[in-house]
Amino acid sequence: MSNLNEEASIKLLGKLTLLLPILEQNLSLQLEVKKIIDETLYDYEVQSKCTDLITSDIEEKATIYLACKKLEGLSLKTLDNYRLFLNKLDQFFTKPCSTIETMDLRMFLALMGKGKQATTVNGYITMLKGFFGWLQSEEYIFKNPAFKLKQTKVPRVILQPYKADNLEKLREACRTEKEKCLFEILDSTACRISELDNIKLEDINWQERSIKVFGKGSKERIVYFSTKAKLHMQEYISSRVGESEWLFISDKGMHQHIKVRALQLILSKIKKRSGVNERVHCHKFRRTRATILLNSGMRIEGVQGILGHTTPSTTQIYAQLSQENLRNEYRKLVM
Incomplete structure (x- = not known):
């Protein structure tokens, strides 16, 4: 033929x-x-x-x-x-x-x-x-022309988490309960911003201080929030007028489901007030919390579960052990 x-x-x-x-x-x-x-x-x-x-x-x-x-x-x-x-x-x-x-x-x-x-x-x-x-x-073609394409080796760069003082400046710059609620959830849960806008009140377990979220590929996992986050979440919910099934709602619409872009704009306003010079974005909170957990002694597999990563190698890109912790880990094994 x-x-x-x-x-x-x-x-x-x-x-x-x-x-x-x-x-x-x-x-x-x-x-x-x-x-x-x-x-x-x-x-x-x-x-x-x-x-x-x-x-x-x-x-x-x-x-x-x-x-x-x-x-x-x-x-x-x-x-x-x-x-x-x-x-x-x-x-x-x-x-x-x-x-x-x-x-x-x-x-x-x-x-x-x-x-x-x-x-x-x-x-x-x-x-x-x-x-x-x-x-x-699927046998639409018999030869794969992309098979021989080679990817470029890219040096692995571990991005830095927030500096401790800048994190506190951002916290102090929050004014409304909505801003405080968003900040504390970002800081304590290590959630993706796309996971926050989909949180419903029924997903929150107040006793265990946990939230059921849906990550990439609609994968379900449980994340945990701090006592400070709990207080601001409850205060934000009680300060709203009317009822809504969502945790974060729009200020303009009648309890409409808030969008990711709106949450990003809230964080942008907080940054402007804080005077923080380093780049501020939602994903950096994830990296910061992962680093804190790792430096506090949590195993990489535990941090992986919190972040919702498929493999530990992805988690290692987000988090890094401090030099002090590396020294302590070394001394545990080598006298």
């Missing part, structure tokens, strides 16, 4: 898969349909009518790919990032996925990566490997 016959076979199968969802769910049926198409085309020689009219089929494949990723539990934010990236891939290429080669992808990366950091380009490579690896596993 010629390359064009094979390309026609794959495109026909792709069109039929979009038309008949049962094919997407049944791999053996897909293979059977492709076999029938190949047998039908065997006595024919497919020719390109005009090479200028060859168009990309990335959009239709990307639609199926994203649907599969959604079923796997990827967050909406991650799916949106994949969608934007695949749209750019579709705009770059004017030929089918089956004809894209490794050098083509390198040219695409050269354009996309211009002026970008190595970590960003590595993210592009990861998405390309994921997409074309899926195309190959």
